[in-house]
Amino acid sequence: MSIYLNNSKIFPMQRLFPGKPAGLAITINLLFYVFHGIINFMISIVKGTKDILDAEQWQRIEQKALEIFSKYGYREIRTPVFEYTELFSRGVGDTTDIVNKEMYTFEINKHSLTLRPEGTAGVVRSYIENGMSRLSPPVKLWYKGPMFRYERPQAGRQRQFHQVGAELFGVKEAAADAEVILLAVNYLKSLGLNDLEVELNSLGCPDCRENYKKAIKTVLKQELKNLCADCQSRYEKNPLRLLDCKVDGAIFAKAEIQKVIQSDFICGECAAHFSEVKSYLDGFAVKYRRNKQLVRGLDYYNRTVFEIKSDSLGSQNAVCGGGRYDGLVGNLGGADAPAVGWAMGMERLNSLLAPLEPIKSDAYVISNSAADAFRLAEELRIQGLSVEIDLSGKKFTKQLEKASKAANFALIIGEDEMKAGTVSVKNLCTGVQTAVKRKDARWQILLKK
Ligand SMILES: [Zn+2]
Numbered sequence: 001m002s003i004y005l006n007n008s009k010i011f012p013m014q015r016l017f018p019g020k021p022a023g024l025a026i027t028i029n030l031l032f033y034v035f036h037g038i039i040n041f042m043i044s045i046v047k048g049t050k051d052i053l054d055a056e057q058w059q060r061i062e063q064k065a066l067e068i069f070s071k072y073g074y075r076e077i078r079t080p081v082f083e084y085t086e087l088f089s090r091g092v093g094d095t096t097d098i099v100n101k102e103m104y105t106f107e108i109n110k111h112s113l114t115l116r117p118e119g120t121a122g123v124v125r126s127y128i129e130n131g132m133s134r135l136s137p138p139v140k141l142w143y144k145g146p147m148f149r150y151e152r153p154q155a156g157r158q159r160q161f162h163q164v165g166a167e168l169f170g171v172k173e174a175a176a177d178a179e180v181i182l183l184a185v186n187y188l189k190s191l192g193l194n195d196l197e198v199e200l201n202s203l204g205c206p207d208c209r210e211n212y213k214k215a216i217k218t219v220l221k222q223e224l225k226n227l228c229a230d231c232q233s234r235y236e237k238n239p240l241r242l243l244d245c246k247v248d249g250a251i252f253a254k255a256e257i258q259k260v261i262q263s264d265f266i267c268g269e270c271a272a273h274f275s276e277v278k279s280y281l282d283g284f285a286v287k288y289r290r291n292k293q294l295v296r297g298l299d300y301y302n303r304t305v306f307e308i309k310s311d312s313l314g315s316q317n318a319v320c321g322g323g324r325y326d327g328l329v330g331n332l333g334g335a336d337a338p339a340v341g342w343a344m345g346m347e348r349l350n351s352l353l354a355p356l357e358p359i360k361s362d363a364y365v366i367s368n369s370a371a372d373a374f375r376l377a378e379e380l381r382i383q384g385l386s387v388e389i390d391l392s393g394k395k396f397t398k399q400l401e402k403a404s405k406a407a408n409f410a411l412i413i414g415e416d417e418m419k420a421g422t423v424s425v426k427n428l429c430t431g432v433q434t435a436v437k438r439k440d441a442r443w444q445i446l447l448k449k
């Protein structure tokens with residue numbers, strides 16, 4: 001006679017072999033548990049990504065964004081994290097490192113999709129698709145969220161990182177450039193970052209830029225073989241991008257090359273636009289300096305480009321980059337519309353901010369009656385206070401210990417208080433303790449620090 005095993009909770013493989021004799025089933029189940037142990041190893045986080053464990057710091061960055069951007073009339077927009085690949089190859093530019101080397105691209109149902117490597121292209125796509133060009137300008141939008149780039153890990157960069165950014169559509173005048181820069185500066189100041197310096201340049205318009213490109217190509221021709229591989233491949237397609245090469249600085253520092261780089265090439269209109277931007281900034285005491293080698297990493301900029309640097313950690317860090325991109329909306333299939341904007345890396349911002357003090361609750365209710373503590377805590381939470389209680393039956397003294405770490409006030413309901421219908425309110429900072437009638441206590445006032 002055979003024994004049959006029917007408890008599939010204890011013998012999971014039994015489901016696959018119903019009605020088999022016990023001996024066979026036990027062997028199979030033993031194998032299952034051994035195998036289960038092998039495959040159930042701990043799974044680690046993906047290289048280049050991070051858990052955010054200091055969410056309060058991030059919330060501060062996000063809340064300030066909402067607060068400051070609202071003052072300037074910006075509305076938040078949330079676009080999908082993936083888009084058709086073509087949006088980025090056209091919108092970011094197919095001579096950029098981002099598009100050539102760093103995109104997370106995958107194919108689903110014969111559609112090539114890409115995890116967004118930056119925020120502007122998606123915002124512009126949405127602006128066009130939702131007919132925002134018909135709204136009376138300026139249209140002001142801001143965004144925040146994760147971006148994805150397949151960066152080399154040794155660069156210390158993350159493959160999923162976060163950006164906050166602002167875009168202004170529909171105004172070609174210099175006032176828009178100036179307001180967008182002021183927005184960024186004031187946002188950074190609101191986060192406590194001072195010692196800010198704006199680096200500023202004008203790339204001119206596509207017309208006046210042509211001569212400059214030609215001059216740069218001519219002077220670099222004899223150096224071409226000495227330049228890095230990236231510069232060599234950009235030489236024909238986008239020679240301006242050579243100027244911010246991080247490798248070939250020594251070559252670009254040569255006097256005859258600097259002479260061309262520093263030359264004035266922009267046309268009268270572009271020059272007037274640029275000096276107007278600068279005079280607005282003068283009016284608001286924003287510290288800036290011209291950097292003729294500032295061209296920014298993306299293909300679509302024209303006229304104003306800028307970076308904002310902060311001294312907060314001793315060394316100068318670029319915390320913000322942006323510029324004007326009047327051709328992008330048309331390039332992505334919309335009716336031509338001028339635009340200007342910027343983006344900031346939120347990891348970088350976070351690293352520059354002073355760490356927050358640990359946040360304490362307003363009160364911790366201490367009682368031997370868990371039900372009573374529960375009741376008072378809920379009453380106070382409804383009144384808008386943050387309140388904690390012991391949930392695991394700890395002794396009175398242990399509760400008091402926990403309270404001094406977790407809250408500003410201890411609300412003590414001992415035997416005496418219970419009888420008298422009172423609560424002892426102990427300020428955990430000063431040690432001062434007072435008894436109040438529980439029924440008519442004005443908690444909001446009592447628990448003010
Ligand atoms: Zn021009």
Ligand SMILES: [Zn+2]
Binds near residue numbers: 227228232245246248
């Ligand atoms: Zn180079």
